[in-house]
Amino acid sequence: MWLALTCLLLAFAFLGSRGLWDPDEGRYVNVAVNMLDSGDWLNPRRSGDVGHWTKPPLTYWAIASSIGVFGKNPAAARVPVALSYLLCIWLTWRLARRLAPGTERTAALVYATMLLPFGASQLVTTDYLLAAFETLAVWAFVEARLGARHPRAWLILMWVGFALAFLTKGPPGLLPLPVLLVFDRQIWRQHLGFQLSGVVLFAALALPWYVAVIVNNPGLFEYFVGDEVINRVTTDKFGRHGEWYGWAQVYIPTLALGTLPWTGALWRWARGLPGDIRRWSDPETRRAEKSLLFLAVWVLLPLLVFCLSRSRLPLYVLPLFTPLAILVAIQRRKEHLALPRARWLVVWVAVLLGLKFGTTLWPTHKDASQWASAINERAILPVHEVIFVEDMTRYGLRLHLDAEIEKISLDPIPLHLQARFNPDSDEDLETELAEAAEEPGAIWVCKQARWPEISERIRAHGYIAIPLGAPFEERIIFRTEPATGAPGTRPATQKGAQ
Structure with missing residues (x-):
């Protein structure tokens, strides 16, 4: 006994007592939650359109079943x-x-x-x-x-x-x-x-x-x-x-x-x-x-x-x-x-x-719960999607924020260079900007060192990138909107805007 x-x-x-650690814990739980929410228990997916085929499904099934019983x-x-x-x-x-x-x-x-x-x-x-x-x-x-x-x-x-x-x-x-x-x-x-x-x-x-x-x-x-x-x-x-x-x-x-x-x-x-x-x-x-x-x-x-x-x-x-x-x-x-x-x-x-x-006390940038807190402090609207621009993707946020997680590339990848299964990126910048404009609640993340380049690329596509709060873990957390300004928006008064 x-x-x-x-x-x-x-x-x-x-x-x-501690949050999910990326990349491994976040990746497995992300796929499991996607199964649970979509009802598609056959096809493991890391996002709505991209499959995740590195492992068979039993671990995802077990995690999804447990979350379905005990909560997210x-x-x-x-x-x-x-x-x-x-x-x-x-x-x-x-x-x-x-x-x-x-x-x-x-x-x-x-x-x-x-x-x-x-x-x-x-x-x-x-x-x-x-x-x-x-x-x-x-x-x-x-x-x-x-x-x-x-x-x-x-x-x-x-x-x-x-x-x-x-x-x-x-x-x-x-x-x-x-x-x-x-x-x-x-x-x-x-x-x-x-x-x-x-x-x-x-x-x-x-x-x-x-x-x-x-x-x-x-x-x-x-x-x-x-x-x-x-x-x-x-x-x-x-x-x-x-x-x-x-x-x-x-x-x-x-x-x-x-x-x-x-x-x-x-x-x-x-x-x-x-x-x-x-x-x-x-x-x-x-x-x-x-x-x-x-x-x-x-x-x-x-x-x-x-x-x-x-x-x-x-x-x-x-x-x-x-x-x-x-x-x-x-x-x-x-x-x-x-x-x-x-x-x-x-x-x-x-x-x-x-x-x-x-x-639980060890400070690490891999803890998705800390990322979730940082994003929640900066966001006004409920967050339904977090988009990482050519950066390590924090898939643990799928559980902690209950939001879809995507990784995008700055440029479209030529068809002959695209991986058929488990591609490096889900979409390219231009495609994701258009989608985010139609669905409020998207938060973007990029490396602080690449912020000037990425914000300029966003502007070149007809949008502006608005930082939210101070950098976190050497990353800029930001949102986007059309460069002409969406009706009724007041960027300067957004919470945490710099």
Whole structure:
């Protein structure tokens, strides 16, 4: 009970105390709110006319559903991630109970209090949902392999887990599958007929969305395979530590710091791993230590893939923290180490909660709630749209202002240079000026350094740009109106006009 209460506290304390951080949190929530407001749950969109195809829809569906139930606020947007964190803790408990009976309490506590799993549980991304569904699939496989009853039912659950993972992040969601194939070929031979039906079940759950959007958007299949799979794995197109040494820059610190305060036990396991591998060359030893072998393969095989891929980010290895937590628990039992004293655990939990609360006080230009406050202070009319002119787009404002967010370019992009999917800009300046003139309530943002150029370009199109208040985060917040002046308008008396 105390462990369950601790996990609930870690998951939900201060969940909505800070605003969404751009770009990642804002981008995912923006698409989810657009789905919720438009009623179009099939096509992810970053704005009314531009799709967002970098990820499958399950994360957006989860966020939109939560916001639909709990309202448009940051806490509601983070509920699916917090629930995924709790699910991973429970699955760690269940897996440890099956693979190393007696270590389940330690393993669950280790997972809940490791720095990376805890920190990731406060960020709106696809990674925690992916980790939860992958772990669900592996747990179902372990129950089918080591459990005494109903292996076919567990294998059904395994394929469901993989289907949900595939709907969360595409092919990376299947990364644990080779681990299961390498570890135990016998169960696949014994249930070959059912595995064929399992693949059919997987296809029935995972593929209909892909088929629907590919049929409706010619060329999308090539984009999914080319840009979102091949280019992410084989090139540094997305600027994610693609250098030959990038894996060391990303994953060594992530594993060393992300496993705190349990890094010592993990290091001792890794130091003894070469000896374990030599012993596992003996079939009898391998059978006797099949759980240790399975956990090692579960960590090492995906980690090798992550290192070889040229797209590398810390949260990619989040699904590996369940086997790492179980290995820590086994290592501590091997060394006859009991759980840390309650006082020590209370102090560490307090540190984690302090870090979470500290993020609410940390001043950062990425906090969309601060941008929302700055815009509300300057705007007179209700804001229905925020337009960023060749600048970082603060998509978190979609939730905090309940306004559409767009990024525009100064000049029209030639047709042959336009990206078919996920273009850099939604529209060009001239088109957006005409639209904004017809719908009051549009707020514009540009870099302060580019203000003279942009205001002059706006004037050249027959409009004037009126700054609202002082610059904010080295940006000018402004509105526009026709150069002749709209009937009845008095720019000089606008709130905050300079």
